[in-house]
Amino acid sequence: MQLSRRGFIKLTGAGLAASSLGALGFGPAGEAMAAAVRPFKLVAATETRNTCTYCSVACGILIYSMGDRAKNARSNIIHIEGDPDHPVNRGTLCPKGAGLLDVVHAPTRLKTPRYRAPGASEFKEVSWEFALGRIARLMKDDRDKNFIDKNKAGTTVNRWTTTGMLAASASSSETAYLTWKVARSLGMVVFDNQARV
C-alpha cells in the first residue's frame, strides 16, 4: 500500500475522526500508518562515541554517520546528540552542542591548503607538498639565522625566539604532546595556548 504523506495524514485524520479505537487497534487506518512510517533513520547509521568540542564540561555525544566504515565507503555524519550514558550531561546538550552538526558541515570548513604570497590580494590553492616544504624552509632559515645558543654570560640557552606558536586547546592531548616535542626540540619559547583567553 503506497501513500503520500498528505494521503497518510488525511487517512489517519479520517480514521481518528471515525474511530480512534480503530486506528489504535490496527484497523485499516492503522495498517496504512504502519506502512507509511519510514524506518528510523539512525537504525542504519553507524554510532560513534565522542566528546563535545566546545567547553570543558566535556559532554558525551553520539555521532551518527552513514557508511559502515568499509574501506570503499566514505562516512557522512548525519546526526549528533547527547550520550545518555554520560555521567555529567546524561544525554543533554546546550545550544552550542546541539548545533555541532552545523559546525562539522560548515560551508567555511577548509578543504585545501592555501597560500597567500607577499603583497598578493588573494589566496591560491596549493599542494601539501608545496605548503609543508615552503614552511620547513622558512622555519629553518629563520632558526638558523636567529637561534641563540649562548647568552651574553656564556650560559647555554638554546632558544629560538623569532618564530612562535599558539597551540590548539580543542585538539587532543596526544596532538598536544607531539606538538610540544616538535616545538621544543626546535628551541621554541614563544609558545602558548588558550588557557589565558
Add this chain to the structure above:
Amino acid sequence: MTNTWQDIKNANLVVVMGGNAAEAHPCGFKWVIEAKIENSAKLVVIDPRFTRTASVADKYAPIRPGTDIAFLSGVIRYLLANDRIQHEYVRAYTNAGMIVKEEFGFVDGLFSGYNEDTHSYDKSSWEYEFDEQGFAKVDETWQHPRCVINLLRKHVDRYTPEMVTRICGTPIEKYMEICELFASTSAPDKAMTSLFALGWTQHSVGAQNIRSMAMIQLLLGNIGVAGGGMNALRGHSNIQGLTDVGLLSNAMPGYLTLPYDREDTFETYMSTKQFKPLRPGQISYWQNYRKFMVSFQKAIYGDAATAENNWAYDWLPKLDVPLYDIIRAFEMMDKGEMTGYICQGFNPLQAFPDRGKIRRSLGKLKYLITMDPLDTETSRFWEDFGPQNPSKPEDIQTEVFQLPTTCFAEENGSLVNSARWLQWHWKAAEAPGMAKSDIWIMSGIFHRMREMYRKEGGAFPDPLLHLSWNYTDPHDPDPEELSKDMNGRALVDLKDASGAVTVHAGKLLDGFAQLRDDGTTASGCWIFTGSFTEKGNQMARRDASDPREQGIAPNWAWAWPANRRILYNRASADPAGKAWNPGKPVIEWNGTQWTGIDVPDYTPTTKPSDSVGPFIMNAEGLGRLFARDQMAEGPFPEHYEPFESPSENILHPKVKSNPAARVFADDRAAMGKVADFPYVATTYRLTEHFHFWTKHALINAILQPEEFIEIGEVLAKQKGIVQGGWVKVSSKRGWVTCKAYVTKRIKPLIVDGKPTHVIGVPLHWGFTGQARKGFGANTLTPSVGDANTQTPEFKAFLVNIERATGPAV
C-alpha cells in the same frame, strides 16, 4: 576543578562569582539545580550583570567589574571578626599558626620589598621564620602577633562593610546577607562550592581573585570535602589537557617548568625543585621532581639522554624572561622582533586584546601559518573586509599558509575536562577534502626540517636529530602510541628491594610511584601515568556506576592524578580520620588504612597519628592562607583597581593598580582616562555561541546573528539610545559600531557615592562565517595581563558610548 561536575549536587551553598555557568556551561550547571532541588542548597550569584545564572539564584548581588578582592576580603574580615571559621580544620590543615618573618610588612598598598623601577618585589621577607632544623616555626595557640592568622586579620581589617560597599557598589544589606550565607558553611558538615571562570581570571589581579576565594574555602573547611572545592569551570574542551601537557611558554608536561638562564646546570635547576619539607614528617611530593624530570627526558630523547649528558638538560630551551606569553609575543611582533608565527586552532585576531595592534603586528611577520578546520579571521587578516577589517593587501608582505585540519569528529584521542578526566573519543568520519590532522601536519614539518638539518647542517640540530620518534607510521603517529608515551614504560626490568621483578622491561607503568630518576623509566607526562596501562586504555572506560550516588563515578574514563576524583580528599576527614560530614564521606581511616569511594590523596596506610598534612604538594603539607613567595603581587590578596578604572583606589590612592603588573610602554600609552571614557565595560559570552567558532555553524548564526552591546535603561535614556538602535562604542584603542540592547539586567552602581554605569560587550562576531560581520570586542580591550599569568584584562575597562547612525544599507 578540585571536585567533579556531579559533586556540585552535594553542596549546601553554591557561589557563582566570576562566571556564568547557566549560560557558558549549561550541561554542567544542571548539577547546581540538582543541589537546589535534592540538597536544599542555596545559590548565590555575584556578578555585574543579572545573568541567567542570577535568574535562578536565591541571592543575587551586583558588583562593579574588577572589585572582587575587596568583596572577598570583606568576607574574610566578617568570618574572622565573628569567629565563623571551621576551627579544627584551619588549625590542623592550614598555615594559620605559622610565624612570618619580622621584616614582612604592608604599608599604603605595597608589601615589603617593592622595587619601583622594575615593578617587582624582592620576596625574601614573604617567608616563615625557621628553627635550627630548618622547620617553619608555629604557634599552635595563635597568640603570636606575626602568625599568619593574625597578620591576615590585620590585613583585612580595612575591608569594613562600608568600605566594601564604597568600592564594589554592592548594596550593603545584600552584601551582609551573603557574608552570613558564606559563614553558615563553617559548620563541619556543611559545604560551599565555588564555581568560577574567566570572570575571575581575566583581570590584572586574576590569580589573586581566585586566591581570595580559596582562602575563604580553607577558613570554612570546604576544600577536599564532598560538595566543596575551588572549581574552575574552564573553557575549551582540552584547555585543561593543553595545560597539563605544558603547552605554555614556561611549562613542561606535568607541571614541570622550563629552565631559566640562571639555572645553568641540571643540578642548579634541581636545587630549587626538590622542596625540603618545612614541617617534620611531611610528604612534600615535589621531592620526586627528579624522577619525573629524568623520565620525561628519557621519553623524548630516548637513548640520547644519559647520566653523562645530564639527561640532555642543555637541549631544553632556557628562558631569559618570566614568560613569552601572547601579550609579549605581539609586542615583539609589533617591534619587528619576530619572523614567523604558527596559529594551530587559535584565532588571535579575535581572541587577544587591542585588535588594531594584533592586525598591525601580524602584518610585520615574514610568515604566518594557520592550522584550523575553519576559515579564521587571523588567516585572512591581510584582506580588506571593510570597516570590520580595513587593510591594503598590497602593503602587507606576510606570506600566509592556511592549512585545513580535521575537527573533533574526525580523529581519535583524549581530552581532559575541567574535572581532570581524560576521556577518549573516536573518529566518526574522514575529514573533508584534503584536510589533515594536526598530528600529520606537525609530523610533516618535523620530518622535512630534520631532513634539511641532516643534509645542510645548521643551528644546533642535536635535539631535533635525536628526538625520539618510535611510531609505527612515523608520518602519522597513532594517538594510542602517543598516549602510551605519555603514560610511560619501564626501560629495564624494574625490581623491588628483594630483587623481584615488579615491571618487565618495555611494559607500560601502572602509576607514577614507579618512576625512577636513574634513566630506567620513561614517561612523557607523569601525571598521566596510569591512564594507558597493560590493562588497556583506561581513558576509554565507560562504567558510569557511582557508589552511594555521590557524584564520583570512579570507573568512568580516568582522572589525573592516579584516578583521584576529589583533590586533597584527606581534608574531607578530621585529624583522627572521621569524615567531617558523616552523611557524605569521601575517604575515612578504618584503623588500618584509608578507605572510601575515592583514591586517597596519599599512601593508604599513612596513619592519622603521623600528622601528615593533606596538601601534599606543599612543602609544609598545609593549605596556605599566606602564599609565601608564590604570587607576583603579594602573599595576601589586596584590592587594586583595573588599569582602566572610573575610580581612585580609596584604600591607597598612590598605588592604584597592580604594582607588579608588566605593562609595555605603548600599551600603557593606549590606556584611556575616565574623563574621555566614562563607562565601565566588560566582555562576555552568550549561551548560543562558543567564542568565534559557532558563527560558522548555521543554527547558531541564526540564533545570535549580529554584534550588539548591552546597556542599562538609565544610561540609555541619558544618551538617547533606543532599543535596537545603533551605537558607537569607543575606547582609547578603537571603536565598534553595532546595535544596542537596552536592558533591565544592568543597573547603575553607586561607587564611592557616584553612579557608575556598566556596558556589556559580547564578543562572538568577526568577518568570516555565517553570522553578520562584526568589529569584535577585542577592538576595545586593553593590552595588560594578570601579573602572574598574563591573562588579559578583558573584564574591566573604560569606554564611551554615543548614539550612531547605522551603516548605509
